[in-house]
Amino acid sequence: MRLRRLTMMAAGYVAACCVAAIVIVIALLCFTTSQSPFVPDLELVLTTTLLAAFVAGFVAVLGLLPFLVAVVYAKRNGITSPAWYVVTGAVAGVVALSLNLLLTAPRGGISLSDLSDHPVFATLSGVAMVATVAGIFAGYTYWLMAVRPQRKNPN
Numbered sequence: 001m002r003l004r005r006l007t008m009m010a011a012g013y014v015a016a017c018c019v020a021a022i023v024i025v026i027a028l029l030c031f032t033t034s035q036s037p038f039v040p041d042l043e044l045v046l047t048t049t050l051l052a053a054f055v056a057g058f059v060a061v062l063g064l065l066p067f068l069v070a071v072v073y074a075k076r077n078g079i080t081s082p083a084w085y086v087v088t089g090a091v092a093g094v095v096a097l098s099l100n101l102l103l104t105a106p107r108g109g110i111s112l113s114d115l116s117d118h119p120v121f122a123t124l125s126g127v128a129m130v131a132t133v134a135g136i137f138a139g140y141t142y143w144l145m146a147v148r149p150q151r152k153n154p155n
Contacts, residue, residue: 005150012146013060013067016138020063020093021056023134062099063138066092080150082143089139093131 025048070088073079 008146008149009071012142012144015145016067016089016142017056017060017063018052019141020059020134020138021052023137024055024059024130025052027130027133059096059134059138062096063092063135065099066095067142074147080147082140082148085139085143085147086136087139089135089137089142090132091135092139093133093135094128096135097128097131 028051029048066088070085070092074084074088
């Protein structure tokens with residue numbers, strides 16, 4: 001039974017990272033294209049899919065540490081509330097953004113002036129907002145996949 005729980009936790013984490021990546025890519029598309037992002041264009045769909053796969057891997061690496069802290073704390077204290085996972089997802093999004101800035105800023109990898117063409121991404125608060133929203137969706141997705149089934153059937 002323990003293997004099943006660990007498998008559900010891992011699947012929930014992967015799904016949460018994919019959902020967070022999709023939220024980030026949608027935000028990028030909505031604020032970077034002059035035309036509607038929902039116009040079906042095969043090249044745009046392919047590019048978006050590849051970008052989402054890259055961002056999902058990036059989210060998975062940066063979000064692992066905050067995820068582990070939140071899940072271990074929740075497991076030890078028996079927390080199964082969706083609100084816990086939504087709030088910790090938002091915090092994890094901001095922590096992952098901070099880790100990204102800490103790891104890349106000293107080498108000059110990220111400059112907010114590079115993002116000045118984007119109305120939301122031009123400021124750190126805009127980037128933090130997108131990371132927070134992505135974390136909220138990721139936290140809820142994790143709760144739906146890994147916690148909710150355990151809540152219904154604790155065995």
